[in-house]
Structure formats: structure tokens, C-alpha cells
Amino acid sequence: MTAAVSIENLTKIYTLDLLKGRRRVVALENLTLSIGEGHVMGVLGPNGAGKSTTIKLLLNLIRPTTGSARVFGLDPSNAEARRHVGFLPENPAPYEYLTGEEFVRFAGGLSGLRGAELTARVKAVLEQVQMDRFTGVQIRRYSKGMTQRIALAQALVSNPRLLILDEPTSGLDVLGRQLIRDIIVAEKKKGTSVLLCSHIIPDVEALAEDVAILIGGKLVRSGPVSEMLSSEGSRVELVFEGVDAERLASLEPEVIQVGRRLTLRTGADDARALIEAAQQAQGRLISMQPIRHSLEDTFLDAVRSSQNKVGSTIE
Amino acid sequence: MNGVLNIALNGFREARRNRVTSVLFVFAFIMVFSTTVSIEFTVATFDRVMTDFGLGVIGLLSPALTIFLGTALIPREIERRTIFMVVAKPVSRSAFLVGRYLGNVITVVFLVVIMSALFLIQLEVAGASATFSTGIHREHLVALYGLLLEVVLLTAVCFLFASASSQYVSSLSVTCLYFIGHMAEDLYTFANRSKLDVLRYAGKAIYYVLPNFDRLDFKARATYFDPTSNSELLSITAYTLAYTALVLVFATQIFERRDFK
Numbered sequence: 001m002t003a004a005v006s007i008e009n010l011t012k013i014y015t016l017d018l019l020k021g022r023r024r025v026v027a028l029e030n031l032t033l034s035i036g037e038g039h040v041m042g043v044l045g046p047n048g049a050g051k052s053t054t055i056k057l058l059l060n061l062i063r064p065t066t067g068s069a070r071v072f073g074l075d076p077s078n079a080e081a082r083r084h085v086g087f088l089p090e091n092p093a094p095y096e097y098l099t100g101e102e103f104v105r106f107a108g109g110l111s112g113l114r115g116a117e118l119t120a121r122v123k124a125v126l127e128q129v130q131m132d133r134f135t136g137v138q139i140r141r142y143s144k145g146m147t148q149r150i151a152l153a154q155a156l157v158s159n160p161r162l163l164i165l166d167e168p169t170s171g172l173d174v175l176g177r178q179l180i181r182d183i184i185v186a187e188k189k190k191g192t193s194v195l196l197c198s199h200i201i202p203d204v205e206a207l208a209e210d211v212a213i214l215i216g217g218k219l220v221r222s223g224p225v226s227e228m229l230s231s232e233g234s235r236v237e238l239v240f241e242g243v244d245a246e247r248l249a250s251l252e253p254e255v256i257q258v259g260r261r262l263t264l265r266t267g268a269d270d271a272r273a274l275i276e277a278a279q280q281a282q283g284r285l286i287s288m289q290p291i292r293h294s295l296e297d298t299f300l301d302a303v304r305s306s307q308n309k310v311g312s313t314i315e
Numbered sequence: 316m317n318g319v320l321n322i323a324l325n326g327f328r329e330a331r332r333n334r335v336t337s338v339l340f341v342f343a344f345i346m347v348f349s350t351t352v353s354i355e356f357t358v359a360t361f362d363r364v365m366t367d368f369g370l371g372v373i374g375l376l377s378p379a380l381t382i383f384l385g386t387a388l389i390p391r392e393i394e395r396r397t398i399f400m401v402v403a404k405p406v407s408r409s410a411f412l413v414g415r416y417l418g419n420v421i422t423v424v425f426l427v428v429i430m431s432a433l434f435l436i437q438l439e440v441a442g443a444s445a446t447f448s449t450g451i452h453r454e455h456l457v458a459l460y461g462l463l464l465e466v467v468l469l470t471a472v473c474f475l476f477a478s479a480s481s482q483y484v485s486s487l488s489v490t491c492l493y494f495i496g497h498m499a500e501d502l503y504t505f506a507n508r509s510k511l512d513v514l515r516y517a518g519k520a521i522y523y524v525l526p527n528f529d530r531l532d533f534k535a536r537a538t539y540f541d542p543t544s545n546s547e548l549l550s551i552t553a554y555t556l557a558y559t560a561l562v563l564v565f566a567t568q569i570f571e572r573r574d575f576k
């Protein structure tokens with residue numbers, strides 16, 4: 001089975017002509033990544049990490065400096081590579097003098113839909129994004145959230161096998177975000193592959209099976225989300241009363257002392273020793289619970305360990 | 316092919332609703348109407364003055380509108396990133412550019428046809444009350460046809476420049492080319508008289524390589540009812556279509572290679 005997306009050693013260098021001379025911006029460096037059919041891949045990274053650059057390379061909006069990208073086995077410069085792709089760009093800008101319905105129809109027509117099938121699909125996706133009430137209104141009168149929904153509708157209209165979403169939830173209110181999440185989940189159930197680029201960690205954590213962390217144009221970590229969550233081993237949080245922090249210092253836990261209350265964080269393996277030590281010192285255990293590792297920790301670790309590399313390299 | 320048509324018709328629909336095009340339309344209408352109406356006719360010169368003014372105004376407005384609209388479209392679409400969602404569909408960039416070109420040609424031709432119709436109506440209506448008027452003459456129609464061909468070719472030249480550079484650069488370049496193209500015949504004769512080989516070759520090169528808008532200009536002939544043969548009309552039509560196709564091929568080649576940032 002061919003992968004929906006396969007990227008090998010992809011590098012993109014922008015050349016800027018500034019007054020002081022030429023500058024090269026390495027927006028993406030040696031990225032290797034693949035998305036199997038039916039998988040949801042989240043690409044997480046701070047602003048300027050190269051997420052949009054990766055997407056643009058997959059859609060032939062820009063050309064790679066070196067390396068290769070394939071969409072359903074085809075080079076992006078081949079228009080057929082995009083036959084089964086739906087794309088929601090970052091801050092989408094549909095033709096503002098068209099109505100939402102006209103724009104989605106136009107998009108469906110470009111994907112090869114015709115006649116009754118086109119009409120039926122347009123109607124279906126407009127309902128799916130809950131825009132069926134505003135179909136006759138020109139897009140220039142839409143709010144940001146409405147524009148985003150229409151742009152998502154045009155991505156879904158052709159029943160794509162691969163959805164490419166660039167910051168789909170940024171700038172939306174809670175309802176808009178939830179709607180888009182629901183739609184991604186529904187698409188995933190249908191077996192659609194999804195490339196979800198975002199800097200919003202909870203979205204990626206909730207929706208993606210695999211995650212790739214991009215920082216400064218480089219891939220710093222990748223793997224299943226479940227592994228990223230547990231990769232540090234499990235930890236617990238213990239709360240004691242009536243015990244001094246010094247008496248437990250030998251076990252080196254993270255300590256927060258508020259009045260008589262002591263909150264400790266430690267590896268699960270050390271918990272028993274800590275509890276014994278505290279009880280010997282006449283302390284009382286109030287609570288003990290596992291700390292759920294979120295993707296956020298992994299992400300922050302990755303950002304920290306790549307230190308000054310945030311933002312892309314400028315030579 | 317279906318994509319091209321889809322994009323073209325969509326472009327025309329957008330242009331009809333766009334405020335800029337509507338304002339231009341009203342402006343063109345008023346200009347043509349007022350210039351011809353405000354002329355003080357003397358009986359003997361009615362046809363000539365009417366033709367001179369009417370064709371003159373249309374001949375000035377139509378290339379101006381063409382350059383204004385033709386150089387704005389592609390750069391604006393790249394800058395505003397409306398192009399992203401369209402070229403992410405299974406259509407080639409060439410199809411996108413040709414579709415956009417056709418949509419723009421339909422828009423500008425529409426404007427020119429409306430101006431021409433207004434001119435012809437005035438010629439006929441006002442002519443009916445003038446003693447020595449012959450009304451609409453074949454040479455009027457030939458001149459208007461020439462203007463339409465000019466618009467078709469000029470839009471292609473606009474798209475060639477706009478596919479590679481900003482609106483500012485391309486509108487300046489196309490304006491220069493337009494004036495040079497209108498002096499093509501003069502430049503040719505002038506260069507031929509030169510004693511310097513270099514100048515003679517340069518003159519010829521310009522004559523054969525640059526778009527020869529002079530060949531499409533029948534305004535002066537219309538003023539003097541100087542007839543144009545059918546074979547000449549056929550040959551300028553062929554010239555326009557061939558040159559337009561060639562320019563579009565170059566434009567798509569450039570457009571296929573560029574980055575949309």
C-alpha cells in the first residue's frame with residue numbers, strides 16, 4: 001500500500017534579497033516523514049518551525065531545494081497527486097465576492113464533480129460545517145469563524161482521502177474549535193488520512209495518532225502520541241502534612257511547601273520510600289495520585305533541548 | 316479543460332460583482348457618452364468628428380482598463396493567497412493562468428463591447444438628425460474589431476509580466492510596450508533609413524518580435540472611410556491569436572516554476 005504522504009530528506013531554503021545583501025533562510029532541513037493511509041499525523045511546532053513550508057511543498061505551492069515529497073506516490077508537480085487531497089490553508093482567503101455556496105461549488109467543480117453529484121456534495125458539506133444558513137451571503141461579509149468553515153467545506157467537498165489542515169483551529173472560538181475537532185474525528189472514522197499542523201498542543205494530543213515535533217525547520221521527535229505521553233516513565237504526586245521537607249531531601253523529590261502542607265512529585269518507584277520516610281517523621285499522607293504526562297511536557301522538553309534553535313536558521 | 320472554463324466563468328462573475336470593475340464600467344460609460352454628446356457639430360463634419368472622438372475615447376479607455384485589470388489580477392491573488400485553495404485542487408497552474416486570462420478577457424471585452432455599442436447608437440441616432448451623415452459605416456465596425464483584438468493581445472502581455480512580477484512593475488512595462496507596439500511601423504521605417512547596421516537590425520527586431528499594435532489600429536482609416544480588405548482582417552486575426560497563444564505559453568512556463576510564498 002502506498003503511503004498517503006511520504007517525505008524524504010526534504011529541505012527548503014528561501015533566499016531573501018535584502019538591502020544589505022542576500023540572506024538564506026533554512027525553513028526546512030532534511031525532513032523525513034510518512035503518513036500511512038487512514039492515519040492522523042499531527043505536526044507540532046512553534047511559529048516559524050516549518051509546518052506551513054512542509055504543507056506548501058506537498059501541494060506544489062513551492063518547490064523543494066533538495067529532497068523529495070510524494071502524495072499517494074506521485075510528485076506534487078503532477079496535478080493528479082492532488083486528486084484526492086483536501087486542503088485548508090492557514091488564514092484561508094476564499095474569493096470574497098462569491099457566496100459561500102458558490103465558492104464550495106467552484107471548488108467541487110475543480111475537483112471534477114459534476115451535476116447532481118456536485119449539488120448533493122455541496123449541500124452535504126455545508127450542513128456538515130453548519131453553514132447551510134449562510135450560503136447566500138457573500139464571503140466578504142463573513143466572520144473569521146465562518147470563513148474558516150467555508151474553507152473547510154471546500155476541502156471536504158470532494159470526499160478527499162487525505163486532508164491537509166494548516167492551523168485549523170487558530171483564531172476560533174470554543175464552538176468553532178469543537179466543530180472542527182468533531183469533523184476531524186468523523187473523517188478519521190471514515191478512514192481519511194489527516195495531516196494536522198498546529199501549534200495548539202491539546203488539539204494535536206486529542207486528534208492525532210502520531211506526532212512529529214518540528215523546531216526551527218528540524219524534526220526533533222516523532223512517534224505515536226501514546227509513547228510520547230509515557231516516555232518519561234510514570235510519576236506521582238504526594239501530599240503530606242506535618243513533615244519537614246529537609247527530612248525527605250535525600251530522596252530528591254520536587255517539593256512545593258505551602259504552610260504545613262507539602263506537595264512532592266517523584267517517580268513512581270520512589271514513592272514507597274518517600275511515604276515510609278514521611279511516616280517515620282510523624283507526617284501524614286493526605287493524597288497520592290499519578291501525574292498524567294501531557295504532550296505539552298514532551299513538547300516543552302523538545303523546545304528546551306533544542307535551546308537556541310527556535311526560529312529557523314538564518315545564514 | 317473543464318477547470319479552465321470553470322475558472323474563467325468564475326473570474327467573470329467575480330468581476331461583475333467587484334466594486335472596482337463596476338466603478339470602471341460606469342466611468343467608461345460616462346466618458347464615451349459625454350465626449351460625443353458635448354461635441355458641437357457642424358453639418359459638414361459630423362461623421363468625421365463623431366468618429367474621431369468616439370473611437371479616440373474608446374481607444375484610450377480600453378487599453379487603460381486592460382492594463383489596469385490585467386496586471387492586477389495575478390499579483391493580487393498571490394498576495395492575498397486566494398490562489399492557495401485553487402491550485403491545491405487537481406488543476407495545473409497553466410490551467411489556472413489560462414482560465415484567469417480568459418475570465419479577464421471576457422470582462423474587458425464586455426466593457427469594450429458596451430462602450431462600442433454606446434458609440435454606435437449615438438452615431439446612428441445623432442446621425443439621423445444630421446443632414447450629411449451616413450450613420451454606421453463598415454469601417455467603424457472594423458476599427459472596433461481592431462480594438463477588441465488589441466484587448467485580447469494586450470491582456471496576454473499583461474499576464475506574461477504579471478505572472479513573474481508585481482503589479483507595479485508589470486503595469487509600467489506593459490504601458491511602455493504598448494506605446495512602442497503602436498509605433499512599430501514608424502520605428503521600422505525610421506530604422507530602415509538609418510545608415511548604421513545595428514540600428515537597422517534593432518528596428519527590424521523590434522518590429523518582428525514585439526507585439527505590433529499598430530497593425531490592429533484602424534481608427535484613422537475609419538475617419539476617412541478608407542476600406543480594409545477581408546483578407547487583411549483575416550491576417551490580423553490570425554496574427555493576434557498566434558501571438559496571444561505564444562505569449563500565454565511563455566507566461567504559463569514562468570508561472571509553473573514560481574514559488575507562492
Ligand SMILES: Nc1ncnc2c1ncn2[C@@H]1O[C@H](COP(=O)(O)OP(=O)(O)O)[C@@H](O)[C@H]1O
Binds near residue numbers: 016025047053311
Ligand atoms: N516566503 C518566505 N521568505 C523567506 N522566509 C520565509 C518565507 N516563508 C517562510 N519563511 C520562513 O521559514 C520559516 C518557516 O516558516 P513556516 O513554514 O511558515 O512556519 P510555521 O508554519 O511552522 O509557523 C520561518 O522562519 C519563516 O520566517
Ligand SMILES: [Mg+2]
Binds near residue numbers: 051052090166167
Ligand atoms: Mg504556519
